[in-house]
Amino acid sequence: xxxxxSLKRYRGNTKWRSFTVAAWLGWQVESNWADPFLFSIYSVAxxxxxxxxxxxxxxxxxxxxxxxxxxxYIYLGNALYMLVGAVITGVSWAVIDDRERYGMLKxxxxxxxxxxxxxxxxxxxxxxxxxxxxxxTLIFGVLVFGLPLDWATVNWGLFLSxxxxxxxxxxxxxxxxxxxxxxxxxxxxxxxxxxxGALYLFTGAIFPLDxxxxxxxxxxxxxxxxxxxxxxxxxxxxxxxxxxxxxxxxSDGALLAILAGFAVGLSVVSWLYYHWSLHQAKEKGxxxxxxxx
Amino acid sequence: MSELAKAxxxxxxxxxxxxxxxxxxxxxxxxxxxxxxxxVLPLLAVAAFVFVYRALDAPADYVGFAVVGGAMTxxxxxxxxxxxxQLYWDKEQGNLEIYVMAPGSLMAVxxxxxxxxxVMAAARALTxxxxxxxxxxxxxxxxxxxxxxxxxxLTMIALYGMGMLFASVFLVAGREAWHLxxxxxxxxxxxxxxxxxxxxxxxxxxxxASILPLTLGLDAMRxxxxxxxxxxxxxxxxxxASILAVMGVLxxxxxxxxxxxxxxxxxxxxxxxxxxx
Numbered sequence: 001x002x003x004x005x006s007l008k009r010y011r012g013n014t015k016w017r018s019f020t021v022a023a024w025l026g027w028q029v030e031s032n033w034a035d036p037f038l039f040s041i042y043s044v045a046x047x048x049x050x051x052x053x054x055x056x057x058x059x060x061x062x063x064x065x066x067x068x069x070x071x072x073y074i075y076l077g078n079a080l081y082m083l084v085g086a087v088i089t090g091v092s093w094a095v096i097d098d099r100e101r102y103g104m105l106k107x108x109x110x111x112x113x114x115x116x117x118x119x120x121x122x123x124x125x126x127x128x129x130x131x132x133x134x135x136x137t138l139i140f141g142v143l144v145f146g147l148p149l150d151w152a153t154v155n156w157g158l159f160l161s162x163x164x165x166x167x168x169x170x171x172x173x174x175x176x177x178x179x180x181x182x183x184x185x186x187x188x189x190x191x192x193x194x195x196x197g198a199l200y201l202f203t204g205a206i207f208p209l210d211x212x213x214x215x216x217x218x219x220x221x222x223x224x225x226x227x228x229x230x231x232x233x234x235x236x237x238x239x240x241x242x243x244x245x246x247x248x249x250x251s252d253g254a255l256l257a258i259l260a261g262f263a264v265g266l267s268v269v270s271w272l273y274y275h276w277s278l279h280q281a282k283e284k285g286x287x288x289x290x291x292x293x
Numbered sequence: 294m295s296e297l298a299k300a301x302x303x304x305x306x307x308x309x310x311x312x313x314x315x316x317x318x319x320x321x322x323x324x325x326x327x328x329x330x331x332x333v334l335p336l337l338a339v340a341a342f343v344f345v346y347r348a349l350d351a352p353a354d355y356v357g358f359a360v361v362g363g364a365m366t367x368x369x370x371x372x373x374x375x376x377x378x379q380l381y382w383d384k385e386q387g388n389l390e391i392y393v394m395a396p397g398s399l400m401a402v403x404x405x406x407x408x409x410x411x412v413m414a415a416a417r418a419l420t421x422x423x424x425x426x427x428x429x430x431x432x433x434x435x436x437x438x439x440x441x442x443x444x445x446x447l448t449m450i451a452l453y454g455m456g457m458l459f460a461s462v463f464l465v466a467g468r469e470a471w472h473l474x475x476x477x478x479x480x481x482x483x484x485x486x487x488x489x490x491x492x493x494x495x496x497x498x499x500x501x502a503s504i505l506p507l508t509l510g511l512d513a514m515r516x517x518x519x520x521x522x523x524x525x526x527x528x529x530x531x532x533x534a535s536i537l538a539v540m541g542v543l544x545x546x547x548x549x550x551x552x553x554x555x556x557x558x559x560x561x562x563x564x565x566x567x568x569x570x
Contacts, residue, residue, distance in 0.1 A: 049479040197337035
């Protein structure tokens with residue numbers, strides 16, 4: 001216990017300590033119910049099945065022709081979207097787990113920790129598991145379906161910078177949901193999924209936004225995930241690949257600038273909203289609420 | 294109260310079924326906001342798959358396939374989360390020990406859960422179906438309404454029979470029940486062809502997936518609802534109906550056996566209501 005936590009090292013910095021200990025705790029909660037083999041099957045089976053549903057749908061309609069730009073965009077979009085669901089729901093579920101399932105939230109808030117960074121840390125575990133799932137799904141796509149990914153031509157600068165900004169945005173959304181959950185007695189189970197489901201529909205993850213009715217298309221422009229998916233797909237498939245037309249008019253730099261704007265905005269909003277929400281939850285006596293809802 | 298106290302045999306069984314079904318029936322209509330979340334979430338998934346088909350210029354019937362499959366997810370999710378996992382939840386919340394101590398049989402409790410859950414899920418499925426049909430302009434070519442009703446009934450009997458069987462299996466699984474239920478979503482949507490004709494998975498995968506009643510039930514319903522359904526069906530509708538009928542008997546019988554064994558083991562070892570996290 002002492003060795004794995006090495007608490008001495010972290011005593012100086014509350015934020016860093018809260019983040020790392022939460023990430024370690026999250027990993028224990030996520031993984032210790034099963035042996036590593038079963039856990040790895042569990043971590044891979046769901047995302048792989050989700051992407052295979054789309055592959056079969058695509059294959060049925062195109063009679064098995066998979067070497068098209070549309071297929072690559074759909075496959076990549078769905079694979080990368082795993083990170084969105086994992087981070088957004090991962091952060092907000094930490095509140096549900098601690099409060100409703102383990103009854104630990106009140107005890108946590110009695111300790112000298114930073115709750116904001118604690119939640120970020122809990123979300124990182126889901127991110128780690130989802131990253132492994134994404135990698136396996138991508139490798140599976142390259143090997144089995146001939147996904148045109150060439151590691152040598154990938155624009156790593158664009159991919160890494162857009163992904164870092166995208167993850168900050170998603171964490172911000174997750175923290176807002178987590179903050180909302182602190183004050184919510186009903187439907188908190190479904191909020192993360194509802195947001196992730198809505199983003200799946202409106203961000204062009206698996207189909208071009210232009211397919212949506214014209215009055216719904218602008219909704220897609222409101223979410224950072226739309227820009228991140230576009231940037232990441234461009235970076236992975238190369239500049240000459242014909243992608244979805246919706247954001248084709250935006251340059252790589254413009255995509256990064258928009259993402260940076262969202263990242264700053266969501267970080268500020270999530271920080272303010274989390275602290276206000278925590279204060280409200282404490283004032284109203286909701287921090288130790290167990291609704292059994 | 295005095296009448297309940299005297300109930301024995303079949304009368305007790307009947308009362309127990311309705312006592313367990315009652316909170317689900319009443320609860321689903323009293324807490325109307327559940328309906329919003331439980332229909333909107335599947336609706337979002339259905340919409341995403343419909344737009345994928347539209348992006349691919351797929352024939353109109355495929356949109357209908359996705360809509361019907363999406364509506365049927367309500368039943369599968371209900372079986373997973375409100376049947377299979379339910380005894381585990383009940384144990385966690387302290388209800389299971391009350392069920393065990395009560396004079397009614399656990400089989401009646403499970404049947405009550407199934408009846409209540411079926412009504413809840415049917416309301417959600419109908420809402421998803423109606424909204425999706427309106428939103429995406431799905432057109433149906435109904436072959437035979439009575440036959441469709443028979444297929445649906447057989448599918449539900451087999452499906453909820455399987456849910457009753459899973460309930461005791463998941464109870465043994467303990468805290469892994471949660472993860473098992475999670476695991477049995479997307480892989481089952483894939484194997485059972487919720488969003489495409491299961492025949493597309495190939496004969497052997499479709500055959501293997503047919504152990505799940507929804508695979509054959511969904512396939513048969515699509516054959517009866519859409520003009521392209523018959524040409525894209527896996528087996529003939531009468532064959533699928535016969536297999537579903539057999540499945541219903543087998544699953545309910547197996548659920549009874551499994552529950553009896555579990556109860557006997559639990560009483561012997563004294564660990565049926567043990568809480569471990």
